[in-house]
Amino acid sequence: MEHYLNMLVKAIFVENAIFAFFLGMCSYLAVSKKIKTASGLGIAVIFVMVLTTPLNYVILEYLLRPGALGWVHPSLATVDLTFLAFILFISTIAGAVQLVEMVVEKFSPSLYNSLGIFLPLITVNCSILGASLFMQEREYNFSETLVFSIGTGTGFFLAIVLMAAIRERLRYSNIPNPLQGLGIAMIITGLMAMAFLSFSGIQL
Amino acid sequence: MSAETTTVPQEAKKESLFSKKNRRVLRDPLDDNNPITVQVLGICSALAVTVQVKPALIMAVGVTLVTAFSSLIISWIRDSIPGRIRMIVQLVVVALLVTLVDQILKAYMFDVSKKLSVFVGLIITNCIVMGRLEAFAMAQKPWPAFLDGIGNGVGYGIILVVVAVIRELFGSGSLLGYKLVPQWAYDMGYVNNGMMMLPPMALFLIGIYIWIQRARNPKLYNVS
Numbered sequence: 103m104e105h106y107l108n109m110l111v112k113a114i115f116v117e118n119a120i121f122a123f124f125l126g127m128c129s130y131l132a133v134s135k136k137i138k139t140a141s142g143l144g145i146a147v148i149f150v151m152v153l154t155t156p157l158n159y160v161i162l163e164y165l166l167r168p169g170a171l172g173w174v175h176p177s178l179a180t181v182d183l184t185f186l187a188f189i190l191f192i193s194t195i196a197g198a199v200q201l202v203e204m205v206v207e208k209f210s211p212s213l214y215n216s217l218g219i220f221l222p223l224i225t226v227n228c229s230i231l232g233a234s235l236f237m238q239e240r241e242y243n244f245s246e247t248l249v250f251s252i253g254t255g256t257g258f259f260l261a262i263v264l265m266a267a268i269r270e271r272l273r274y275s276n277i278p279n280p281l282q283g284l285g286i287a288m289i290i291t292g293l294m295a296m297a298f299l300s301f302s303g304i305q306l
Numbered sequence: 307m308s309a310e311t312t313t314v315p316q317e318a319k320k321e322s323l324f325s326k327k328n329r330r331v332l333r334d335p336l337d338d339n340n341p342i343t344v345q346v347l348g349i350c351s352a353l354a355v356t357v358q359v360k361p362a363l364i365m366a367v368g369v370t371l372v373t374a375f376s377s378l379i380i381s382w383i384r385d386s387i388p389g390r391i392r393m394i395v396q397l398v399v400v401a402l403l404v405t406l407v408d409q410i411l412k413a414y415m416f417d418v419s420k421k422l423s424v425f426v427g428l429i430i431t432n433c434i435v436m437g438r439l440e441a442f443a444m445a446q447k448p449w450p451a452f453l454d455g456i457g458n459g460v461g462y463g464i465i466l467v468v469v470a471v472i473r474e475l476f477g478s479g480s481l482l483g484y485k486l487v488p489q490w491a492y493d494m495g496y497v498n499n500g501m502m503m504l505p506p507m508a509l510f511l512i513g514i515y516i517w518i519q520r521a522r523n524p525k526l527y528n529v530s
Binding site for chain 1: 343346347348349350351352353354393394397398401402404405408409424427428430431432433436504505506507508509510512513514516517518519520521524
């Protein structure tokens with residue numbers, strides 16, 4: 103139990119997707135102008151991530167790993183299909199995003215309109231594919247994968263909502279012209295990343 | 307550019323290969339329409355692989371190849387892609403190319419491949435690739451699309467290398483692994499700036515780059 107709690111805290115704070123690995127920076131910078139849309143995107147990302155990372159784990163474990171196909175036929179036990187991981191992972195993610203898009207369009211048209219182009223762009227949100235690839239690289243088991251995906255998704259949500267809150271206040275401040283918009287967003291993210299560095303080394 | 311302009315007369319019959327328009331397509335992403343600092347695409351990997359110059363260079367080459375060839379292929383088959391599933395088709399093409407790059411890296415440069423870890427795979431979701439496919443390759447002929455891919459890849463590479471050079475030089479006193487800061491400097495009390503090795507510094511450096519670029523070119527104010 104402690105191990106999982108530790109992993110969760112690590113994924114949310116210590117190795118935050120945005121501040122430590124810069125995963126998902128594109129949508130993070132583009133959608134963080136208003137808290138409402140930012141939190142909508144954050145929730146969508148958590149949802150897609152918790153859906154796809156364990157799914158990709160299952161694909162990896164029972165289809166791709168060296169010897170994983172042994173359950174089909176013993177003669178396939180030596181087959182190693184890990185080189186197909188990228189294509190299968192991204193297909194799973196693209197499919198899941200399509201699903202989320204349909205659900206959101208049906209149940210919350212206002213959220214659908216405000217998210218606009220960024221809903222399909224969750225597919226290319228690096229943090230989602232990144233979570234699956236980290237899962238593969240670090241060889242997590244199923245429950246670890248689940249905890250890790252929840253943590254990474256929550257970390258993204260936290261980062262984008264914090265950033266949106268700061269940017270809403272920023273509208274009233276006097277920033278030099280060339281630095282407005284993207285420039286200051288980068289520097290603020292840097293400062294926030296420095297703040298998050300102080301979490302490093304925390305063990306529960 | 308001078309070498310390219312000389313080839314123009316021979317092919318002036320149709321639209322020449324390096325006509326003025328095509329040259330613009332190639333050159334714009336290097337500065338005025340830079341994928342990272344102006345279009346805000348592909349920032350994730352730009353920040354994460356820039357601690358040292360070598361991974362940054364290899365990443366830049368990888369992204370350039372993938373962007374160029376995926377633009378070429380998608381532009382080639384753009385008329386036969388059904389609109390609703392174009393995203394998945396694009397992703398499969400990109401994933402295929404990235405798998406190739408990844409396998410080649412693993413075979414010939416294993417240490418760099420280890421250092422880049424998941425970021426090679428993340429070229430698939432690099433917004434530059436998808437962004438250019440959507441914005442350019444889906445509506446243009448293969449050759450301009452290919453040039454656009456090269457231009458954007460190189461524009462991305464420039465930022466990567468600038469940031470990586472600053473970070474490696476001040477962070478570990480070396481470039482491409484060769485020690486540049488002499489030992490006597492350390493003896494006299496020079497210290498590497500450990501801050502440069504940490505993630506936040508990449509953000510500051512790109513922020514400052516954007517600041518300088520926009521101060522020189524007021525056209526770019528408030529583009530995003």
